[in-house]
Amino acid sequence: MDNIAITQAPSLRERVRQILLAQIMSGELMPGEVYSVGQFAAMLKVSPTPIREAVLDLARSNYLEIHKNVGFSIPEVTPEELEELHKIRMLLEVPATVEAGMLMDQGHIKHLTAIAEATVEAAHSSDVVAYIDVDRRFHSTFLEPLRMPHLSELIINYKDRARLRGLRAKLGSREIVAAATQHLELVTAASRRDENALKRIITDHIESTRSRWQGA
Numbered sequence: 001m002d003n004i005a006i007t008q009a010p011s012l013r014e015r016v017r018q019i020l021l022a023q024i025m026s027g028e029l030m031p032g033e034v035y036s037v038g039q040f041a042a043m044l045k046v047s048p049t050p051i052r053e054a055v056l057d058l059a060r061s062n063y064l065e066i067h068k069n070v071g072f073s074i075p076e077v078t079p080e081e082l083e084e085l086h087k088i089r090m091l092l093e094v095p096a097t098v099e100a101g102m103l104m105d106q107g108h109i110k111h112l113t114a115i116a117e118a119t120v121e122a123a124h125s126s127d128v129v130a131y132i133d134v135d136r137r138f139h140s141t142f143l144e145p146l147r148m149p150h151l152s153e154l155i156i157n158y159k160d161r162a163r164l165r166g167l168r169a170k171l172g173s174r175e176i177v178a179a180a181t182q183h184l185e186l187v188t189a190a191s192r193r194d195e196n197a198l199k200r201i202i203t204d205h206i207e208s209t210r211s212r213w214q215g216a
Helices: 012-025 037-044 048-060 079-103 106-123 128-142 149-161 174-191 195-214
Strands: 065-067 071-073
Touching (some): 012 128, 037 071, 048 065, 079 149, 079 174, 079 195, 106 128, 106 174, 128 149, 128 174, 174 195
Antiparallel strands (some): 065 071
């Protein structure tokens, strides 16, 4: 794990949560290993309190398991579970993304364009925390026109569970930049009310995630 110093953040707890989630999703926190709150407090140069709060928050969403008086660990995700997650995403995320795209107004499209551009910029960087954060923000914002927050939360949760092992090393690669560029393509399709294009792009986007974890 790299040393990451936190200097300023609107919410320290949220920033710690972003870092932990990014390390879970990228496979940098390994299943089967127990990590301590003190270990992360030292690494992030913060007090144990925001670490505990972030760990509790992530445990409630089943991203990690707490071992009382010891620390926490990351649940193993088997290939069979990953395949099931992929099928669930195809069932939920594809139609939801298409419907949201068809409901979008120009103001929302402009806002999404800025987030999509930030995703491409992050894909060219080596900042895995920034990339995962802006990627999650794009997809959750894209779904906002549905006005179905429970569905959006469910979709993002299943998306998060599709681990992207070795993501830090892949940032800047053609495949990661291409995946980020699909965000811009989704926005363009939404602006044109192109239902077929929306379905094709989000399907390809989800399939590319599957290909990455199969090749990890």
